[in-house]
Amino acid sequence: MEPVSKPKKFLRCPGCRSPINVEQITDNTPVKCSYCDNMQEIILYPEFHKRMERVQQDVVSTGATEAGCFHHAHKRAVCHCDQCGRFLCSLCDLKIGDMHLCPQCASSGKKKGKLSTLKRGAVLYDKIALALAVYPVITLFGIYLTIITAPMSLFFTVRYWNKQESILTRSKIRFVVAGILSLLQIVGWVAGIYYISTRLPGWLEKVNTQ
């Protein structure tokens, strides 16, 4: 992380990552990146100007181009708090997950339970179950794999039927299809094995008498 974000480097061209001179921006008029000719429409919000001011104040207060820690003005800042934007020295910087937080924001976040409840991802068991039930059947020779994949698919279907992790509500349709397909595959294997086992003594007899 950059110790000090210089105002002009607050924005970079999404196409070529070269810095954009924010002083030339007037809202909503498309501008051309002077490096890569990428056309872009840039909008700055109040929060942007607030951070600009904060950075400039910090630069002035430490009397240098390097920003000082918000709590320990004489110490060099190593990063800023991801929550409130204050500059932090290595002592004040708390790493929580992949966030840098100041002590205040970290404790208030814990109190609200905010830091732990925000889910970052979800496993989609219904998609896995469906893939296990479908892909072996449609690929060459994959059909023999179904002796393993069908029970796995059925397991995922039953185990996670009511335990969807996704933030958004998902329909059960993938589980239903996966369940039906994997059951059919299992029935097929059971029937096949039963058929062979009943015929096997007869075949063996034939082979022996020849």
Added chain:
Amino acid sequence: MNKKNYQKVTGKTRNFMSTGQIWQQDDHLLSIEETLVGQTYRRLFFKDIESLVLYHTSYRYHYLGVLAILSFIIGMIFLMNKLYATFNGRVTIGIVFGLLAVVAFSIFIRGTICKIQLQTKNGPYNLPVRLRIFKARKLVRKLNKEINASQL
């Protein structure tokens, strides 16, 4: 867990190995990237958003370039098989190139393909969706309203 109702903001965009889609709740956008096995989420709170860049990509011209190469290959195949010699052959050529022209025209007429980048204190974030310019501008107007209202 957190199963409050999210509103759909954009349709799904197919990327290389995943799909991207944007949803919204009262105070934030939820960006979802979905692969074969799972979803990853990224929340962008309106009050944290510092800037928005709507940028024009050249994807449209890439698509047209691919189409041009495809037309060239098809043309060569027709030529080598002397398809132009018979009446039915000429009709086939007409239909195939007519269809290609329609596809090219529809790629062109639907407008520049755009991407949107939002910047917070955590740095810039590209929304995992591609939008045609008209839809992108509409979305930007909507976001403008939400973001400015949250930063009063």
